[in-house]
Amino acid sequence: MDNSNNKYSIFKESGQQGLLHEISNGRLIFLICLFIAVLFWVLIKLSDVYTVNYSFNVRYENAPKSLRLTKVIDTTLDLSLTARGFTILKLNMFNDMNILDINLDNYNIDNRGNNQYSIYTQELITKLSDLVDVDEKDINLSKVTLSFEMEKTGERLIPIKVSLDISFANQFDQYTSIEVIPGEVMVYGPSKVLDTLSIITTAPLALRDINSNVSASVALKNPMPQIISMEENIATINFDVEKFTESEISVPINSSNLPFNIKTFPSDAKVYFRVAQKDFKDIKANQFYVILATDNVDVQLANKIPLRVVKFPDIVRNIRIVPSEVEFLIIK
Incomplete structure (x- = not known):
């Protein structure tokens, strides 16, 4: 069961x-x-084909370098677009349909006198037609022109100063001076503002453990982007880097600059310096000139006189002299 x-x-x-x-x-x-x-x-x-309407707030950018946008007359623009749903969906997904940015670099600007300027919206229709892949007759704009005001600005060539933070790998150092291309930049803006500018600086550039020649692009910093514009926005810096070594050389102490005969103890001094390894073979003792630095020294009362290197090759750096001062005897 x-x-x-x-x-x-x-x-x-x-x-x-x-x-x-x-x-x-x-x-x-x-x-x-x-x-x-x-x-x-x-x-x-x-x-299916639809007709949709948009209302844009118009923003103008990239006015010509020698002009400054001072007043926007046409701030809005209405658009009527006839297109397939696929096109409209793509347009809405990948574009801000509230803001219309007008890059004045890309349009023919008509000067109507008295600082009055405009662009024809037919150019905008052509660009929109290419962008959304529809026929120009399917695009209608509410205005034939977009108007605004611009005024001529002053101009001034201002030097560029590099903001550079650099460290070198062990034994390496900068070999040539920093070359900035361009060395100056044309700046446009109100004359009163341009008169306050002495330099245009670059964005900070940090280079670490450098052991080879440097060529780098760096942005220029616009100190007042709402008021002034610059002809260039990028500068290039170049300089050579070499491996350095520290060396020394014995140089006679010269007292011919004094009105009396002096014998020093010692009679030679050692000059220490840094030099690029590739230039080391070119260093000779007669390229250095060491004298007795009697400035502000009463030779009749002093026990020692400081030494000074007054001549040396351009290719050496970080010079120091040992001893820094010497005993002496006046020979009568």
């Missing part, structure tokens, strides 16, 4: 599971069919 009940129970559970499985499959098929139907409906709708 128990066995038969167990068998009945097993068959019953098996039947229920099969029914649930069939219901789940049915729901899945229904959802798939629904998704496909909706997808086809969306594709059909997106392939």
